Amino acid sequence: MTWLVTGGAGYIGAHVVRAFLDQGIGVVVLDDLSSGHAGFVPDGVPFVRGSILDRDLVSSTLREYAVTGVVHVAGFKYAGVSVERPLHTYAQNVTGTLVLLEAMADLGIDRMVFSSSAAVYGTPDTDLVTEATAKNPQSPYGESKLIGEWLLADQAVAAGLRHTSLRYFNVVGSGYPDVYDTSPHNLFPLVFDALLNGRTPRVNGTDYPTADGTCVRDYIHVADLARSHVSAARRLDAGEAIEPVYNLGSGDGVSVGEIMAAVRDVTGIDFTPETAPRRPGDPPRIVASGELAARDLDWAMRHTLTEMVQSAWRARTNA
Known part of the structure; x- marks a missing residue:
């Protein structure tokens, strides 16, 4: 096989x-x-x-x-x-x-x-x-x-x-120290690259009808x-x-603001994200149910947000 x-x-x-x-x-x-x-x-x-x-x-x-x-x-x-x-x-x-x-x-x-x-x-x-x-x-x-x-x-x-x-x-995240996300368009690489190059990460939209005003995603x-x-x-x-x-969904999601706070805690780099206007078409919240996958495909959220950030940061800085 x-x-x-x-x-x-x-x-x-x-x-x-x-x-x-x-x-x-x-x-x-x-x-x-x-x-x-x-x-x-x-x-x-x-x-x-x-x-x-x-x-x-x-x-x-x-x-x-x-x-x-x-x-x-x-x-x-x-x-x-x-x-x-x-x-x-x-x-x-x-x-x-x-x-x-x-x-x-x-x-x-x-x-x-x-x-x-x-x-x-x-x-x-x-x-x-x-x-x-x-x-x-x-x-x-x-x-x-x-x-x-x-x-x-x-x-x-x-x-x-x-x-x-x-x-x-x-x-997001990494399961191995030698594999990491290299996409020029994804949030984690964008934030990490900004910090590693002395720039301040940016948040698009802080006035959404969510708990902290930033978008919530899976x-x-x-x-x-x-x-x-x-x-x-x-x-x-x-x-x-x-x-x-x-x-393959979490069922509850995480806000961009929560991610920024987790990145700050994990990296030890103190920063306040720059804010920019909302991007056209970005909805306040999109989260998926993973119930069917949990039933059939051994799907589960086995990592906390902190663990996701820690593993991603470890792999990125090990590169």
Whole structure:
């Protein structure tokens, strides 16, 4: 039994790879290193550098390593940038998924865990998102993830693909001292980089109808998320019943103000965040229920906010 992890050299993908290894499940990584790092791939794990758009490479990788299932993490993940680069986003996230599914079908590989996103919901009209909440993506990125889910569902009907899609909001923390978030758009890296470069972190909007006036979002630890990917793969391997989609959510959320306070405490760097106006379209609160995933995928919030910040800071300063 060997699982392919596309995007396995990235921040999330690398944690998924190590979670599989911790459970004694063989893995192989396919990554073009457009945002990943070869150093994130553990020694001894087969690493194929290349794009999921390369059909021949995808097919040869699946065949050479006798892959039995795929965790599809690879993709272009920058929602804001996707508005400026929609064609690139669709090529990476939709065409790439299509190529991967075609290659899997040709070789009779019928198991996939898909890394989806809470971006499929857009700005929901409820403050607790469930899997049944209306889908209204507001960026090409969110649209591409929803189309990916549709592709899996259609392939299940056409070819018997067994699959599930995991939707999540803000992934933070680190499970290992040598793997950290390098995204130029995510909150934790932005705050850490500001502090390490002598700048003051910024908060967009302090007048929301929340307890401290800042936005409340779902922040989940990357190691908890990776663990549920393995649980999903195990259910697929065992032929057990599985839902087509799951939210990996906290159920209560954390405010940006609380994150800033935790960063100040953990780093020992005293700062008062700069304030800026609200960003257009930012809702006061978006939090997801993780009840279905807790029932089926061993999902739980095993880390406090302080532990999330501590692990992320430790990995970032160890880089």
